[in-house]
Amino acid sequence: MKLMKGIFAVVLAGLLAACDSEQNYHHSVYMLVDTSGTYSKQVGKAQNVVNYLLGTLQPGDSLAVARVKSRSFTERDIVAKVSLNSDPLQVNSQKRAFAEKINEFAKTQQSGKGSRYTDISGGIIQAAEFLRETGAGRKTIIIFSDMQEELDYKTVRDFPIQLDGIRIIALNVTKLDTDNIDPRRYMDRLEWWEERALAAGASDWKVVNDMEHLDRIFAKRG
């Protein structure tokens, strides 16, 4: 009898733990798109990634796309953001509207000129702030950039940042001309970013240059 009571208590505790309302299983993604210099021509690829994300995100998830330019720590640089509704049909409309905005953004970027400097750190700080506000259980920052940060002399970014529990994915990290001369520059750059991200408390750091297999990164949930 005692054994039965014990089993019942364990099952009940398991069910209560499973139904814990504090736990949030939603996914928030913040995508930074580098629009500086020659990299701004890669916006078409970024649009494909956004479309892919729109296809995979579920009701309740959030997505924001922001541009990286000379100074990026501002809400004005957020191109589009959405928190998906719980109704699947409304989610569809939201995704459609989001895709339209990104389409417009891509068109303007391809015809326009890229910014002079690249403030990736500012964009990451802004992204972390946004993701924390969503309260999602799974937070991801996608940096669509060559990861070459260039700041003007007034911009201050050399301070510790907080990226607790955020996953960072550097996407389509193209090689610069200088990297071709000395590949160690490329390796060192990525290593520096990885160290910085992990030191800031990021849960994971990944570099993905194969744009054909995005499902390997985004398919897994939880």
Add this chain to the structure above:
Amino acid sequence: MSLAEAILIWPDRPALSFLVLFVIAMPFLYVAREPVHALIARLVRVIVNPLRLISRWLSETAIKMRLRNREVLFAQGGREVRLSIEREFERVTTLVQRDLEGYPAMQRKLMDEITRIEEDYKQSGEVPPPPPEWVKAVDGFAKIKNNGDGVVERILADIRDSIDDIYKKILAEYRGAYQERHHILKRSLPFWRSANQTLQQVDRNITGLHDSAAKIDANVIKLQGIFGKSNETENALTSSASTQFFISGLVMLIAFGGAYVNFKLISLPMSAMVGGGDYITANLRAAEVAAMVIILFEALMGLFLMETLRFTNLFPLGNMTEKMRRYLMWASLIILLILAGVEVALAVMRDTIVAADVALKQTLGAGEAGAAVEAGWVTRIPTFGQMILGFTLPFALAFVAIPLEYFIHSGRIVLGAVFVQSLRGGSFVLRLGANLIRETGKLLIAFYDIVIFVPLAIERWVKRGRSEEPKEESTVRPVPSLENQYMGR
């Protein structure tokens, strides 16, 4: 420095070192022989005794379980056979009631038909009236001899003509009478057929009764076997339970397949009802749980429906009045119908969501808004299919109650038998392990003696030497022989 190197006398000559160490250790090992033997024996006992105890307990539990299973098996078998007999009796009662109810009418009908046939037969057997008296007079005239007299000849010719006419007339009447009798017989043919059919019906009823009686006889014999609790009956019942277990398991598996299809049909549209963004765990959405609940609810309603229709006997509804039972049946059926209707609506919703999702993905893939595909009746076929599935699957799921009942009842027998076998297997393994450990202990003692064979050999040699030494003369007085005793010496 390792332990082996530390204990070696000459580290560069390990073999020699070990040999010397062995020689040094041998006297100590010899002295410690008896305590070591006792230690090994105690250790073996410490392990073997609990193992044997557990093995015995398992064996006894297996026996008790087997007896219990046997009781359950006979009880269930008896219940099933009794139910079967009851059903046969009900069938017989229905048959008898129906036939006896109609029997007076049938008998009256049969009697009427027989009376009619008799009358017809009598009528058809009536002969035409005999020829009139003047036939005798004609016969007298016929005896008159023709002696060539013209008058006589003429009279005879007239008579002959008259007779011919009369003969023809009578023949016509005779034929008419026979024709009429044939008509009467022909008219009675349907009565013959009707009587035949009535008798065939009686024969069929009697045959049905005979079959039912044969089944009842067979079941009574089976019940006698169950009451007798013979091993043959036990084997037959176990085999029957195993077959039922696997068949019902297979049917349940098919039903689970249907439930899974049903789940897939309604889990997506359920997100529109309960919210698509709610998660119970990382990979389990609230919508999926809601869909599962609906399916389980359908199965439950099916269970109640089957129970109230007396197809199954899973719940003790014996204390429920017939009226309440009927209310419960209607309530279950109505809820099932409502749930089936909900599923139809969800199927339509699912189709809409999937179509919108496909259109969105096409748009995202194209980079621009794609043209909407015109929805013809052909494109609506999957929707209709989903609607039909959504409506029928809940009812199909309702029938799971029948195999479920068999699965539960036969599962008790099969799992009980498997449990008994497991207990027996466990008992055997423990007993085997205990024996192996005991023999290993003996082996260890023997091995210990082999290791210290030199001092043991010396001991044996010394003992043998002592036994060969001349013994002191016995102080016991020899018993005198019987002869000497007799002689008084």
